Amino acid sequence: MYDGGKIITGLIIFIGLMTFPVWHNGGNAGVLPKQEKPVGKTACVKPTVEMRTSHMLLLNQWRDEALREENRKPFTVDGQDYEKSLMVGCMNCHTDKKKFCDECHLYTAVKPYCWDCHFPPKENL
Amino acid sequence: MKHSFLAVIALVLVAMLGAQVPGLKSVFGVVIPWLAFVIFLGGFAYRVLQWGKSPVPFRIPTTSGQGKSLDWIKQDKYDCPATGAQVIIRMILEIFAFRSLFKNTKSEVHSGPKLTYESSKWLWLAGITFHYCFLIIVLRHMRLFTNPMPAFIAALEFGDGFLQIGAPTVYITDLLFVLALSFLFLRRLVNAKVRYISFAADYFPLFLILSIGITGILMRYFVRVDVVSIKQLAVGLTTMSLPAADVMDKIGTMFFIHLFLVCTLMVYFPYSKLMHLGGIFLSPTRNLANNSRMVRHINPWNDLKIKPHSYAGYEDDFREYMVNAGLPVEKELPKASEPEA
Numbered sequence: 001m002y003d004g005g006k007i008i009t010g011l012i013i014f015i016g017l018m019t020f021p022v023w024h025n026g027g028n029a030g031v032l033p034k035q036e037k038p039v040g041k042t043a044c045v046k047p048t049v050e051m052r053t054s055h056m057l058l059l060n061q062w063r064d065e066a067l068r069e070e071n072r073k074p075f076t077v078d079g080q081d082y083e084k085s086l087m088v089g090c091m092n093c094h095t096d097k098k099k100f101c102d103e104c105h106l107y108t109a110v111k112p113y114c115w116d117c118h119f120p121p122k123e124n125l
Numbered sequence: 126m127k128h129s130f131l132a133v134i135a136l137v138l139v140a141m142l143g144a145q146v147p148g149l150k151s152v153f154g155v156v157i158p159w160l161a162f163v164i165f166l167g168g169f170a171y172r173v174l175q176w177g178k179s180p181v182p183f184r185i186p187t188t189s190g191q192g193k194s195l196d197w198i199k200q201d202k203y204d205c206p207a208t209g210a211q212v213i214i215r216m217i218l219e220i221f222a223f224r225s226l227f228k229n230t231k232s233e234v235h236s237g238p239k240l241t242y243e244s245s246k247w248l249w250l251a252g253i254t255f256h257y258c259f260l261i262i263v264l265r266h267m268r269l270f271t272n273p274m275p276a277f278i279a280a281l282e283f284g285d286g287f288l289q290i291g292a293p294t295v296y297i298t299d300l301l302f303v304l305a306l307s308f309l310f311l312r313r314l315v316n317a318k319v320r321y322i323s324f325a326a327d328y329f330p331l332f333l334i335l336s337i338g339i340t341g342i343l344m345r346y347f348v349r350v351d352v353v354s355i356k357q358l359a360v361g362l363t364t365m366s367l368p369a370a371d372v373m374d375k376i377g378t379m380f381f382i383h384l385f386l387v388c389t390l391m392v393y394f395p396y397s398k399l400m401h402l403g404g405i406f407l408s409p410t411r412n413l414a415n416n417s418r419m420v421r422h423i424n425p426w427n428d429l430k431i432k433p434h435s436y437a438g439y440e441d442d443f444r445e446y447m448v449n450a451g452l453p454v455e456k457e458l459p460k461a462s463e464p465e466a
Contacts, residue, residue, distance in 0.1 A: 002425070007177040010406060011170055018166060021270035021363040029364045030272035033353060053349035053377075056292035108352045109274040111282075113289060 033107040038093040038100075045077050056112065059086060087118060097121055129328035133336050133386075140385035141378055150373045153381045154358055161388035168395025173403045181409045182424040184417045189228065192415055205415050212414050219411055223253050248312065255305035258298040259334075261285060262341075265296070269352075269359040291346075299342055306335045330399055333390055340383040350377040 001007070016023075044051050046058065062084045065071040074081035075089075083089035094100035097120050105112065143149045190201025206212045218224045231245040265282055268274045286294035310331050313323045344350050354375040357368040394400065406412065440447070440454055447454050 001174070001177050002180060004177060007173060007407070011173055014169070014403070015166055021267060021360075024271050024275065025360060025364050027364050027366075029357075029360045029366045032357065035353070049351075052351055052353075057349075060292035104353050107272070108356050109268040109279065109282075110293075110352070111279070112292070 031107075033103045035104065036099060038095070041093045043078070043080075044093075045075060045082055059090075059114070062086075062089070086114060087121075091121065095121070126323070126325070126328045129325050129332050132329060133332040136333075136386060136389055137336065137340075137382050140382040143385075144378045144381035150376075150381070151367075151370075153385055154373055154376070155362065155367055157388050158362060158384060161391040165391035165394055168392075169400070169403060172395050172400055173407065176404070176407045180425045181413070182426070183422060184413050184415060185409050186413045186415045187410045188415055193419075207414055207416050207419070209414060212412060216406070216412055220405055223249055223256075225411075226252055247308070251305045251308040251312070254301050255309065258302040258305065261298045262296075262302060265298075269356050270363050272356070272360050293345055295346070299338070299345075302338050303335070303342070306331065306338065310335070326398055330390075330393070330397060333386060333393070337383065337386045337390065340379060340386060344377075344379045344383060348377065348379045350380050351375045355380055 046054075051058075062075070063086075066084050072084055075084050076082070083092070091097075091100075101112075101114075104110075140153060143153050186206070188205040190204025191198060192205040193200045193207040200207065202211045203215045203218060206215050215224075226249040227246065229245050229248055230242045232240060232242050234240055261281060264278060265285060267278050268282065271278075285296045285298050288295060288297060310328075313319050313327060313331075354368070354372045357372050358376065361367045390399075394402075437455070440456065444454055444456070444458055448458050
């Protein structure tokens with residue numbers, strides 16, 4: 001081994017960097033998000049699986065339609081009208097930002113910019 | 126090229142079909158990633174240690190500037206370093222700025238015939254864009270492996286999604302990554318000289334990394350997957366606390382394709398040209414100081430039992446023969462007492 005000290009130090013640093021999540025988490029997977037459904041409701045505007053993966057698309061689409069195209073016609077699913085709005089549509093049933101937004105967003109470290117414009121519901125002000 | 130392409134398609138199909146089989150999800154989600162990671166680290170260390178064991182008896186830096194000479198001749202410190210500190214700066218410039226690619230020149234024969242040399246920066250531009258994007262993308266993925274996520278990754282993500290296009294927001298690095306890789310691939314096709322020296326070992330990693338990028342982009346923007354379940358799996362991999370089977374079932378096939386391709390990359394990495402990640406640090410043409418005229422470098426495999434043999438000693442051994450053959454000698458033969466008549 002030539003320059004063994006330098007090479008082995010470098011290797012140890014490399015392996016340390018590569019295993020960063022292992023020692024950062026320290027064997028503790030942390031708290032899992034509790035995914036709850038709003039009480040007393042049976043259906044959302046789209047199936048659960050689709051809402052779980054793609055709700056942000058719908059929110060984006062609604063924002064564009066309502067604010068940029070002035071199309072505020074309600075979103076109708078199975079004869080039921082839903083307001084095309086985060087605050088008075090979605091949050092009618094999913095009343096609590098902490099429970100229905102932050103629970104998963106904090107876990108997956110997603111930071112949507114909804115609340116750049118919207119006020120979070122009153123109880124958090 | 127054809128075979129490399131088909132190999133990557135085959136890998137995609139293996140993961141796609143494998144993830145459909147009920148019991149195989151944990152194989153593709155847990156066993157293969159763990160194995161691949163161990164092979165990656167082990168193979169990487171093995172290659173680096175093998176290189177460390179190879180003697181480099183002489184100073185062989187590529188010198189592309191004026192070496193240290195007389196006081197009134199200006200030394201080109203970072204193209205021909207003479208001290209350790211200068212070597213460190215040269216290495217930093219090489220690793221962070223890809224300096225030797227930057228000095229790429231293109232030679233062309235024009236009518237005349239006239240030979241011209243022209244600086245060509247496209248390879249450098251695509252190369253450095255690709256590498257930095259890859260680095261940022263890998264760091265961004267730490268949001269799925271760490272809980273809670275460290276703050277610097279949040280900052281990185283914010284900067285990368287700065288354009289706030291669509292939801293989920295478009296990452297700048299995603300676009301640049303695919304663009305740069307496409308350039309690096311097309312370069313091999315379009316440039317006849319580069320195409321001539323391109324082999325499967327060049328095309329396969331390109332296709333593999335491009336397919337990893339494409340499956341990742343598909344998963345984020347087009348065929349969305351359940352991120353909460355994926356994070357449970359990813360954090361589980363780092364903490365040995367694996368998620369329940371129903372969590373695995375919520376994860377879409379596209380994720381398993383993406384993961385399987387990444388595992389392939391990790392396994393392939395130490396045994397391919399991608400090892401330049403470690404190799405750049407151990408390149409004797411870069412990491413040695415050009416100090417052959419200041420320091421005596423002794424060949425490490427010299428046998429200590431062999432004593433130095435000076436010219437004077439050599440002449441002592443063979444003086445008589447040399448004189449007889451008419452060769453000049455520094456010390457004449459001792460005068461014979463009386464020449465015979």
